[in-house]
Amino acid sequence: MFKVNDNYLKLPGSYLFSTVARKQREYQAAHPDKKVIRLSIGDVTQPLAPAILDAMHAAVDEMGHAETFRGYAPDLGYEFLRNAIAENDYKARGCDISADEIFVSDGAKCDSSNIQEIFSLDNKIAVCDPVYPVYVDSNVMAGRTGVYDSTTETWSDVIYMPCTAENGFAPELPKQTPDIIYLCFPNNPTGATITKSRLQEWVDYANKVGAVIIYDAAYEAYISEPDVPHTIYECEGARTCAIELRSFSKNAGFTGVRLGFTVIPKELKSGDVSLHALWARRHGTKYNGAPYIIQRAGEAVYSEAGKEQLKKQVAYYMNNAHYISAELKKAGYSVSGGVNAPYIWLKAPNGMTSWEFFDYVLANANVVGTPGSGFGPSGETYFRLTAFGSYESTVEAVDRIKNMKI
């Protein structure tokens, strides 16, 4: 008689963003006349850049002729894309990452949930609190997190690193030694960043204790300040301790296009076993590559025209971020994030919990945000807004929130 993976049954409730979407649907169904504005999930709204559209049209045309038709992609991704990534994201920043250390995928969500597979089940993970839920949930599904305590909303075998107003939403080195450390900067959900010297401390720590850092840099395109590292490979020693996850979703608006990549340096080893080789084996066995058309779209991100156009797109969203941040501060809210990141991290007023404030904002401003507690216990009483709406809807949402009676 077949049995299910009962780790799945330990997961409390449904995936955060599914719950948020359900609440929105239910509210909208009950109030069909209300125009609900969604600043919750980090989903972009602006059209793809012309250079990307051109590249995709050209690739579609190629698929229409036997001479230029492309079937299965190479396991790691097409060289034209891996070369463009290595050149622009790494070599141009002085980081020694070669094209064959880059694994092209269909996005950072898949990679960040799949990467745990190449590690032992008795490895202990450390995560920021609050945190992007996928890191923890994928480890729960694998059976790596122990027992769930519904009172504290924590797992017995996970090391939580609180990111609070007190520490500027940047974690301190954990007291208990982890095997796998998830870091995400610029941070989702808090919008916080880390300086290069602080990140260097993490790299040194990981090398010292033999931990691996899974560094999620999905939001690096939003960095504008000089001392904020764009990649963990700016730090010395990162090649022996760090895997980096990257996405095209936010820098190029690819949430519905699906493209990302993972970097695993060849020196990153456990004994003589290379993590690069294990991930290559996983890619070869359990994945079949991102679509050719989409990989050509990715290449266009690095073209001169693409870079120029995307700089403007990022600026468009960051203008929203600055607007939300400035206006809500004026209205008396306690606000962080929104400087090098498209997320604004808001303290719920009057001692409301995150979900109470979520419901209150949905009912009174018809705006959907994301409850901070959904990202972890230290997110309680916080609320995340994203800068990915249109300018017009962002301004309207902020005005409505400002006009709510609190």
Add this chain to the structure above:
Amino acid sequence: MFKVNDNYLKLPGSYLFSTVARKQREYQAAHPDKKVIRLSIGDVTQPLAPAILDAMHAAVDEMGHAETFRGYAPDLGYEFLRNAIAENDYKARGCDISADEIFVSDGAKCDSSNIQEIFSLDNKIAVCDPVYPVYVDSNVMAGRTGVYDSTTETWSDVIYMPCTAENGFAPELPKQTPDIIYLCFPNNPTGATITKSRLQEWVDYANKVGAVIIYDAAYEAYISEPDVPHTIYECEGARTCAIELRSFSKNAGFTGVRLGFTVIPKELKSGDVSLHALWARRHGTKYNGAPYIIQRAGEAVYSEAGKEQLKKQVAYYMNNAHYISAELKKAGYSVSGGVNAPYIWLKAPNGMTSWEFFDYVLANANVVGTPGSGFGPSGETYFRLTAFGSYESTVEAVDRIKNMKI
């Protein structure tokens, strides 16, 4: 100190098709003047159908305007595609499968390797021998297969169901009771099919012993004979025991486009736990949907124009299959498959092993096939050729093989 998932280290050698590709590269490098023809991996060569190209161009255009831009897709896939699948692949065949039992994905390779995740690690799998390597390898990586015996090339905790000339390459019900049964018809690699009454026996058996059947129907578009089921849901009782995997790779030439789907009926349960709910949770947590553009391409597969064009494409490949089969039979080879499937299963002559014949054909005919032993011990002495080449290269490859001195 982090440790790796040592199940990965148990995997013998590299993924079959990677090894085949490496051998081809090495031969080509050593013999740059030779024109090597590849009839190995099941990769298509014909351009996408015009209806599909039109749909993709239109979808790319939509992504260029804020009003029609699409971000993250719904967890299960877009309704327009799931409705088209339910209508055309199931309702039109009298099968009761609804759109919300369909999970759109980026292909059957990913689904067939990921599906084991929702089952308990102590479940025992049964596979055909020979078999598509991904079913077994993904279970090895999860730690479900016991110890590898390099002499027999089998795993201690896997039930192998030999498919040989004696049983017409169709497995018999296993003596030991499995929890999870992988079946693939039309079969990869043998090209064999199963009748509806034989498949009904499997469904009855699975329901009786409480096993789940993972039914890979990636090649159903190649069925031409009347008594061959296109989907397992043609059998009574399949809704309580069967998951079906489907692909657009072979029926629509999407190997480089990446689209597939998995069907999990809502009645399929272990106790009161629904596999549909578990897979939905996996999709929501570890996947982010197939690209919008690609889902529109999938929809076009079911348009009137698309169906007409793809019927011709399938006929083109089946013409190759018939040619390979007929000519190699004439030349004295023992050949099966190639009737309702794009694979020809060839017995190596003169007692050669599969890899000996592979090397011999590569060296003497400059044709790349796939060694049958790579699919499992009962594949030893067999050799797989695919019908996915162009007609011209297929004819040339067959002529070269016929002209080899044996």
